[in-house]
Amino acid sequence: MDNSIQTAFRQVSEISTKEERYEPFAWYEKMRKETPVRWDEKRGAWDAFDYQSVKNVLENKDLFSSNRSRRQEGEQASPIELSLISIDPPKHTQMRSLVNKAFTPRVMKDWRPRIERIANQLLDEIQDPSEIDLVKQYSYPLPVMVIAEILGVPIKDQAKFKDWSEWVVAGPTDNSPEAIKRLEENQQRTYYELYVYFKEIIAMKRKQPGEDIISVLIDAEMQGTMLTEDEIIGFCILLLVAGNETTTNLISNAYYCFTEFPEVYEEILKDPAGTLPLTIEEVLRYRSPVQSMSRVAKEDTVLNGSQIKAGNIVVAWMGSANRDEQQFENAHQFNIRRKPNPHLAFGKGIHFCLGAPLARLEAEIAMAEWFKRYPRFERSSGFSLEPIESTFVYGLKELKLSVL
Numbered sequence: 001m002d003n004s005i006q007t008a009f010r011q012v013s014e015i016s017t018k019e020e021r022y023e024p025f026a027w028y029e030k031m032r033k034e035t036p037v038r039w040d041e042k043r044g045a046w047d048a049f050d051y052q053s054v055k056n057v058l059e060n061k062d063l064f065s066s067n068r069s070r071r072q073e074g075e076q077a078s079p080i081e082l083s084l085i086s087i088d089p090p091k092h093t094q095m096r097s098l099v100n101k102a103f104t105p106r107v108m109k110d111w112r113p114r115i116e117r118i119a120n121q122l123l124d125e126i127q128d129p130s131e132i133d134l135v136k137q138y139s140y141p142l143p144v145m146v147i148a149e150i151l152g153v154p155i156k157d158q159a160k161f162k163d164w165s166e167w168v169v170a171g172p173t174d175n176s177p178e179a180i181k182r183l184e185e186n187q188q189r190t191y192y193e194l195y196v197y198f199k200e201i202i203a204m205k206r207k208q209p210g211e212d213i214i215s216v217l218i219d220a221e222m223q224g225t226m227l228t229e230d231e232i233i234g235f236c237i238l239l240l241v242a243g244n245e246t247t248t249n250l251i252s253n254a255y256y257c258f259t260e261f262p263e264v265y266e267e268i269l270k271d272p273a274g275t276l277p278l279t280i281e282e283v284l285r286y287r288s289p290v291q292s293m294s295r296v297a298k299e300d301t302v303l304n305g306s307q308i309k310a311g312n313i314v315v316a317w318m319g320s321a322n323r324d325e326q327q328f329e330n331a332h333q334f335n336i337r338r339k340p341n342p343h344l345a346f347g348k349g350i351h352f353c354l355g356a357p358l359a360r361l362e363a364e365i366a367m368a369e370w371f372k373r374y375p376r377f378e379r380s381s382g383f384s385l386e387p388i389e390s391t392f393v394y395g396l397k398e399l400k401l402s403v404l
Contacts, residue, residue: 152212
């Protein structure tokens, strides 16, 4: 992520303590009521908090660009700046049409038994159900193992994936210059290591292609579609990070909600197959795995009465939009019967999350298989709130549970 964009995210001083990072919703509500769209001089960025403003920023590609690079003319773009999340049409349209092939309903149907196998393998490995770290033992490794198969990379590198993913989405431990510099250095190291790693994987796939998405992209490149190696690397980095961080946090946040609202969980247990799809949508709304995304204004425009200038960064707070009382009746309530549920957890418009069907499928299978073995659980006595240190990715570093 570009340094100026990092600054726009990380210096939101109103979100500082552990509790505020995992419970920012009172602050969101205050912002929606007082300044639904505001300019933050310190961060040099606009913040949009209300549902309609966030939706407008995310879906209006003609007014708000995903190309957030601040590089000077002649400077080489980093692979992540060339990935789907950071490019506009027509390049975005071309690349998305290629990788869409890996996320069709037919492909998802084929993935179901493979994900069920992975979920049961992880559950088999749980030795002591009296204290399970859901994140470490289940919600993190499951999506990583799935993404590793989709990319066609060795699962033995799982530990590396975790370290890399955490640094890519990390925020500073505080707003001191030392903490910010340390974060930037670690992220630069991470991007370099990811670049080298995927460059080697691509070289291997050129010699021995497989039935994986890297091989598909290499084949498209060889068939004349204009994809550079750096663009392929950028997509691999994006899929690795987004594909496991988002799904991990969706699953972890769901289990936190289950312990938070035991009466709702009892309703789910009566009919898991019938309630899980809507439950997942409500978790996505209530505790969105991604709380915010940024865009850059392409021209002068007005957003909810505020004058945005061309080139201004706008941070769209999806986590706030999904709790907007003007859009969702009783927005503060966790309601698994909510329908319709037009949440913005996966974004909106041309950048709607490519992997949303996979994330939903993984979460549904993860919960269904868990319920078969461990229908009764609670937060363990060793639980302490340890949210991820990030102002846009939202979840828990650990979630210790005891099976009853």
